[in-house]
Amino acid sequence: MKKLIVFDLDGTLALSKSPIDSEMSILLDQLLASIKVAVISGGNWPQFQKQVLSKLSIGNALNNLSILPLCGTKYYFYDSDWKKLYEEDFNEKDRTFIIDSVEQAISDTGLLPKKKWGELIEDRGSQITYSALGQDAPLKEKQNWDPDFFKRKILKTALDKVLGDYSVNIGGSTSIDITAKGVDKSYGIEKLHEKLGIEVAEMIFIGDALFKGGNDEPVRKTGAYCIKVRDPEETKRIIEAVLAFLG
Template identity: 60%
Template sequence: MKKLIIFDLDGTLAKSKAPLDTEMAELLTRLLTTAKVAVISGGDWPQFEKQVLAKLPQNNLLKRLSILPTCGTKFYHYTTRWEPLYAENFSKTEKELITNSLNGALAQSGITFSKLWGEQTEDRGSQITFSGLGQQAPLNEKSRWDPDFSKRAKIKAILDAKLTGFSVHMGGTTSIDITKPGIDKAYGIYKLRDILKISVLEMIFLGDALIPGGNDQPVRKTGADCIKVRDPEETKRVIEGIIACLAGVNTNK
């Protein structure tokens, strides 16, 4: 029986940087009554507050929800309020190395940008995130920029050579996430295992970037069951199926 259902955020539970819609919020609330839930994404804590938590009932069900920002480099849980359990933050020297390497990779790639919406590089403490069109780019522009991941794959290949001591993964619609070595979504899965005392075999992970180089892909190596989804609409149908299966298990007890 599965005890923990884990989700990516952008492209899985919601459109890029958009809040959960009403149907998704209702489905997650129903799921929380039958299983524990975790959300692990490249976004930082404020993004989770806006996209997820603001759309969920503010009651004791939140104790069944775990939030892992910046690809699992941070972990928040709820008691009477949300509190951080850990944060694997970069040192100043590491941040400078990553930023310089990223700038060099962009120049070496030859990829040009006709327009940017905000800064391309964001320091999230435990993660440096590159957003191809800028942090505030509209979704329609982001969706057209790199739908097949080819532009980011080119930049990632250069970064992999420059940042051999770090983890580099593509995520979201236009982003590349850089974390400390060995700290990625697989690290987050193992933290969930240790903190919640739930075995990996009792977990299901849903994500839209379970492709080679995608920031969901490291989850595969943990042994957790993984379901690749196209978008939030497909995620809704999968959640409905999980709820039905868990309800059937509980009924047969």
């Protein structure tokens, strides 16, 4: 018997960076009334609030929901209000070394942008994110900047040389994420096992990027039952099937 349904966020529950729609919020409310649910994403806590939590009904069913921002290096649960169970931040020495290394690599590779929108380097606690055009760059500018990943591969190669003790990953359309080694969605699955006491084999994971190289793929090796979806519409049909099964 499965005891926990785990969802990816972007492309699975909602379109990228968008809130879940009203049909999805109703289905999630119903699901939370029957079974434990978790959401894992590489995004940070405010993104979950905006895209998911603000659209759910407030009530006891929220006690069944676990939120794992930054792949589970942060963990939030509900008990009359949202509370942080833990946060695994970089220490000051790591943080300074990573930020200095990123600044050096941008300058060495000649990738400093002529124009930028907001800060280039964001400290998210357990993840340092470099956004080549700034945090607030318009979508169109971002899409045109590095469509073939060429620039970010150059930067990643440069960073891998100095940041070998960390994990350097190509993120969204202009970004590079630096985390502690081994932090991906499989890390979040392990955290759920540890904190909820539910066996990984009793979990179902639903994600849109379970394909090779996708950011959900690491979950496959954990032993959770994985269901690959095309988009949030397909996720809704799966939730309906689960609801019918749970009765």
